[in-house]
Amino acid sequence: MNESDAKKFLSEVRAGRISPESALEKLKHLPYEDLGFAKIDHHRSLRQGYPEVIFARGKSNAQTVAIARGMLRAKASHNILITRANKETYRAVRRLARNAKFHELSAAITIERDKEIHGKGLILVVTAGTSDIPVAEEALITAQMMGNHAEAIYDVGVAGLHRLMEHRAKLNDARVIICVAGMEGALPSVVAGMVGVPVVAVPTSVGYGASFQGVAALLGMLNSCASNVSVVNIDNGFGAGCVASVINRL
Secondary structure, eight states: OOOOHHHHHHHHHHSSSSOHHHHHHHHHSSSSEEEOEEEETTHHHHHSOOHHHOOOOOOOOOHHHHHHHHHHTTOSOOOOEEEOOOHHHHHHHHHHTTTTTTTTTEEEEEEEEOOOOOOSEEEEEEEEGGGGGHHHHHHHHHHHHHTOOEEOOOOOOOOTTTHHTTTHHHHHHHHEEEEEEEEEHHHHHHHHHOOOSSSEEEEESOGGGGGGGGHHHHHHHHHSSSTTTEEEOTOOHHHHHHHHHHHHOO
Protein backbone atom coordinates (compact mmCIF):
# COMPACT_ATOMS: atom_id res chain seq x y z
CA MET A 1 0.00 0.00 0.00
CA ASN A 2 1.39 3.37 -1.03
CA GLU A 3 0.19 6.85 -0.05
CA SER A 4 -2.28 7.02 -2.93
CA ASP A 5 -3.71 3.60 -2.05
CA ALA A 6 -4.08 4.62 1.61
CA LYS A 7 -5.97 7.81 0.74
CA LYS A 8 -8.29 5.93 -1.62
CA PHE A 9 -8.94 3.23 0.98
CA LEU A 10 -9.81 5.76 3.71
CA SER A 11 -12.06 7.73 1.31
CA GLU A 12 -13.97 4.56 0.40
CA VAL A 13 -14.48 3.68 4.08
CA ARG A 14 -15.72 7.22 4.79
CA ALA A 15 -18.09 7.08 1.79
CA GLY A 16 -19.48 3.73 2.91
CA ARG A 17 -18.26 1.83 -0.15
CA ILE A 18 -16.14 -0.35 2.13
CA SER A 19 -17.79 -1.71 5.26
CA PRO A 20 -16.08 -1.43 8.65
CA GLU A 21 -15.84 -5.24 8.70
CA SER A 22 -14.08 -5.35 5.31
CA ALA A 23 -11.80 -2.52 6.36
CA LEU A 24 -10.89 -4.35 9.54
CA GLU A 25 -10.09 -7.50 7.55
CA LYS A 26 -7.79 -5.52 5.28
CA LEU A 27 -6.07 -3.81 8.20
CA LYS A 28 -5.31 -7.18 9.78
CA HIS A 29 -2.62 -7.67 7.14
CA LEU A 30 -1.01 -4.31 7.83
CA PRO A 31 1.76 -3.47 8.39
CA TYR A 32 2.80 -7.00 7.35
CA GLU A 33 1.28 -10.33 6.42
CA ASP A 34 2.76 -13.44 8.06
CA LEU A 35 3.01 -16.42 5.70
CA GLY A 36 4.96 -18.49 8.21
CA PHE A 37 8.15 -18.63 6.12
CA ALA A 38 7.97 -14.95 5.16
CA LYS A 39 6.46 -11.69 6.37
CA ILE A 40 5.27 -9.50 3.49
CA ASP A 41 5.95 -5.85 4.27
CA HIS A 42 2.82 -4.24 2.80
CA HIS A 43 3.68 -0.89 4.40
CA ARG A 44 7.08 -0.46 2.77
CA SER A 45 5.75 1.55 -0.15
CA LEU A 46 3.93 3.85 2.28
CA ARG A 47 7.07 4.30 4.42
CA GLN A 48 9.77 4.45 1.76
CA GLY A 49 8.06 5.23 -1.53
CA TYR A 50 8.79 1.85 -3.13
CA PRO A 51 7.47 -1.66 -2.37
CA GLU A 52 9.23 -4.74 -1.08
CA VAL A 53 11.22 -6.61 -3.73
CA ILE A 54 11.34 -10.41 -3.83
CA PHE A 55 14.85 -11.93 -3.94
CA ALA A 56 14.17 -15.31 -5.59
CA ARG A 57 17.57 -16.97 -5.19
CA GLY A 58 17.46 -19.36 -2.23
CA LYS A 59 13.66 -19.50 -2.24
CA SER A 60 11.63 -22.34 -3.68
CA ASN A 61 9.29 -21.54 -6.56
CA ALA A 62 6.35 -22.16 -4.21
CA GLN A 63 7.68 -19.61 -1.72
CA THR A 64 8.30 -16.97 -4.39
CA VAL A 65 4.82 -17.49 -5.84
CA ALA A 66 3.20 -17.34 -2.38
CA ILE A 67 4.86 -14.00 -1.65
CA ALA A 68 3.84 -12.62 -5.05
CA ARG A 69 0.29 -13.88 -4.50
CA GLY A 70 0.14 -12.09 -1.14
CA MET A 71 1.31 -8.86 -2.73
CA LEU A 72 -1.28 -9.17 -5.50
CA ARG A 73 -4.01 -10.06 -3.02
CA ALA A 74 -3.37 -6.82 -1.14
CA LYS A 75 -4.68 -5.02 -4.26
CA ALA A 76 -2.12 -2.24 -3.96
CA SER A 77 -1.27 -0.45 -7.18
CA HIS A 78 2.50 -0.78 -6.99
CA ASN A 79 4.71 -2.78 -9.33
CA ILE A 80 6.13 -6.15 -8.30
CA LEU A 81 9.80 -6.93 -8.92
CA ILE A 82 11.42 -10.34 -8.43
CA THR A 83 15.22 -10.43 -8.73
CA ARG A 84 17.71 -13.26 -9.31
CA ALA A 85 15.05 -15.58 -10.71
CA ASN A 86 15.14 -18.22 -13.44
CA LYS A 87 12.82 -19.43 -16.20
CA GLU A 88 11.29 -22.10 -13.97
CA THR A 89 10.37 -19.48 -11.37
CA TYR A 90 9.00 -17.27 -14.14
CA ARG A 91 6.74 -20.04 -15.44
CA ALA A 92 5.35 -20.51 -11.94
CA VAL A 93 4.79 -16.77 -11.44
CA ARG A 94 3.17 -16.38 -14.86
CA ARG A 95 0.50 -18.88 -13.90
CA LEU A 96 -0.36 -16.42 -11.14
CA ALA A 97 -0.02 -13.20 -13.18
CA ARG A 98 -0.35 -13.41 -16.97
CA ASN A 99 1.28 -10.00 -17.43
CA ALA A 100 4.49 -11.13 -15.71
CA LYS A 101 7.62 -10.67 -17.85
CA PHE A 102 10.98 -12.41 -17.60
CA HIS A 103 14.04 -10.29 -18.38
CA GLU A 104 16.59 -12.95 -19.22
CA LEU A 105 19.75 -10.81 -19.11
CA SER A 106 19.06 -9.50 -15.62
CA ALA A 107 17.20 -12.64 -14.40
CA ALA A 108 14.41 -10.38 -13.15
CA ILE A 109 10.65 -10.93 -13.25
CA THR A 110 8.38 -7.90 -13.41
CA ILE A 111 4.64 -7.48 -12.89
CA GLU A 112 3.86 -3.94 -13.99
CA ARG A 113 0.80 -2.27 -12.50
CA ASP A 114 1.90 1.36 -12.16
CA LYS A 115 3.22 3.21 -15.21
CA GLU A 116 3.42 6.60 -13.47
CA ILE A 117 6.82 8.33 -13.45
CA HIS A 118 7.65 9.38 -9.88
CA GLY A 119 11.30 10.39 -10.42
CA LYS A 120 12.21 13.97 -11.29
CA GLY A 121 14.85 13.33 -13.93
CA LEU A 122 16.78 10.78 -15.97
CA ILE A 123 18.64 7.88 -14.39
CA LEU A 124 21.40 6.84 -16.78
CA VAL A 125 23.03 3.41 -16.52
CA VAL A 126 26.51 3.16 -18.02
CA THR A 127 28.69 0.06 -18.36
CA ALA A 128 32.39 -0.33 -18.99
CA GLY A 129 31.99 -3.54 -21.00
CA THR A 130 29.46 -5.88 -22.56
CA SER A 131 30.08 -8.47 -19.84
CA ASP A 132 28.78 -5.95 -17.27
CA ILE A 133 25.38 -5.72 -18.96
CA PRO A 134 23.53 -8.33 -16.81
CA VAL A 135 24.23 -6.33 -13.63
CA ALA A 136 23.42 -3.08 -15.43
CA GLU A 137 20.11 -4.52 -16.67
CA GLU A 138 19.16 -5.35 -13.07
CA ALA A 139 19.84 -1.72 -12.12
CA LEU A 140 17.95 -0.42 -15.16
CA ILE A 141 14.85 -2.56 -14.57
CA THR A 142 14.85 -1.75 -10.85
CA ALA A 143 14.94 1.99 -11.58
CA GLN A 144 12.16 1.68 -14.16
CA MET A 145 9.94 -0.44 -11.92
CA MET A 146 10.38 2.13 -9.15
CA GLY A 147 8.86 4.78 -11.38
CA ASN A 148 11.79 6.47 -13.09
CA HIS A 149 12.73 7.39 -16.61
CA ALA A 150 15.88 5.30 -17.06
CA GLU A 151 18.12 4.67 -20.06
CA ALA A 152 21.35 2.76 -20.66
CA ILE A 153 24.64 3.24 -22.51
CA TYR A 154 26.71 0.05 -22.82
CA ASP A 155 30.36 -0.77 -23.54
CA VAL A 156 32.03 2.63 -23.12
CA GLY A 157 34.89 1.70 -20.80
CA VAL A 158 38.35 3.20 -20.35
CA ALA A 159 39.91 0.93 -22.98
CA GLY A 160 38.34 3.28 -25.55
CA LEU A 161 37.21 6.54 -23.96
CA HIS A 162 36.27 8.04 -27.33
CA ARG A 163 33.17 5.80 -27.11
CA LEU A 164 32.13 7.52 -23.87
CA MET A 165 32.75 11.02 -25.21
CA GLU A 166 30.13 10.51 -27.91
CA HIS A 167 27.52 10.42 -25.12
CA ARG A 168 28.60 13.60 -23.33
CA ALA A 169 25.21 15.28 -23.88
CA LYS A 170 23.31 12.34 -22.41
CA LEU A 171 25.63 12.25 -19.39
CA ASN A 172 24.92 15.93 -18.81
CA ASP A 173 21.15 15.31 -19.05
CA ALA A 174 21.16 12.70 -16.25
CA ARG A 175 20.09 13.50 -12.70
CA VAL A 176 21.73 10.33 -11.36
CA ILE A 177 24.23 8.03 -13.09
CA ILE A 178 24.76 4.35 -12.30
CA CYS A 179 28.21 3.26 -13.47
CA VAL A 180 28.84 -0.49 -13.76
CA ALA A 181 32.36 -1.86 -14.26
CA GLY A 182 34.52 -4.88 -13.56
CA MET A 183 38.25 -5.41 -14.11
CA GLU A 184 39.99 -2.48 -12.31
CA GLY A 185 36.73 -0.51 -11.90
CA ALA A 186 38.09 2.76 -13.32
CA LEU A 187 35.08 4.04 -15.26
CA PRO A 188 33.10 5.64 -12.38
CA SER A 189 35.99 8.00 -11.62
CA VAL A 190 36.10 9.12 -15.23
CA VAL A 191 32.33 9.60 -15.50
CA ALA A 192 32.08 11.37 -12.13
CA GLY A 193 34.79 13.80 -13.16
CA MET A 194 32.65 14.86 -16.13
CA VAL A 195 29.35 15.55 -14.34
CA GLY A 196 27.96 17.36 -11.31
CA VAL A 197 25.47 14.70 -10.19
CA PRO A 198 25.66 11.62 -7.93
CA VAL A 199 27.37 8.61 -9.50
CA VAL A 200 26.45 5.23 -8.02
CA ALA A 201 29.31 2.85 -8.78
CA VAL A 202 28.64 -0.89 -9.13
CA PRO A 203 31.67 -3.22 -9.15
CA THR A 204 31.09 -6.46 -11.03
CA SER A 205 32.77 -9.85 -10.72
CA VAL A 206 33.92 -9.58 -14.35
CA GLY A 207 37.68 -9.96 -14.80
CA TYR A 208 40.66 -12.29 -14.71
CA GLY A 209 42.18 -13.96 -11.66
CA ALA A 210 43.66 -10.91 -9.93
CA SER A 211 40.27 -9.16 -10.05
CA PHE A 212 39.27 -11.53 -7.20
CA GLN A 213 35.65 -11.82 -8.39
CA GLY A 214 35.09 -8.08 -8.22
CA VAL A 215 37.12 -7.19 -5.13
CA ALA A 216 39.69 -5.29 -7.24
CA ALA A 217 36.93 -3.21 -8.85
CA LEU A 218 35.28 -2.64 -5.47
CA LEU A 219 38.49 -1.35 -3.91
CA GLY A 220 39.24 0.81 -6.95
CA MET A 221 35.81 2.44 -6.73
CA LEU A 222 36.07 2.95 -2.97
CA ASN A 223 39.37 4.74 -3.59
CA SER A 224 37.99 6.95 -6.35
CA CYS A 225 39.47 10.44 -6.52
CA ALA A 226 36.09 11.75 -7.70
CA SER A 227 34.17 13.02 -4.68
CA ASN A 228 30.66 12.43 -6.12
CA VAL A 229 31.03 8.64 -6.28
CA SER A 230 29.28 6.26 -3.88
CA VAL A 231 29.66 2.48 -4.11
CA VAL A 232 27.32 -0.48 -3.67
CA ASN A 233 28.25 -4.13 -3.27
CA ILE A 234 29.69 -6.38 -5.97
CA ASP A 235 27.14 -7.24 -8.69
CA ASN A 236 24.42 -5.37 -6.75
CA GLY A 237 22.51 -3.85 -9.64
CA PHE A 238 19.32 -3.87 -7.61
CA GLY A 239 20.88 -1.83 -4.80
CA ALA A 240 22.21 0.72 -7.29
CA GLY A 241 18.82 1.06 -8.98
CA CYS A 242 17.12 1.50 -5.63
CA VAL A 243 19.55 4.16 -4.35
CA ALA A 244 19.37 6.03 -7.65
CA SER A 245 15.58 5.96 -7.47
CA VAL A 246 15.54 7.42 -3.95
CA ILE A 247 17.93 10.21 -5.05
CA ASN A 248 15.83 10.90 -8.14
CA ARG A 249 12.69 11.41 -6.03
CA LEU A 250 14.26 14.02 -3.73
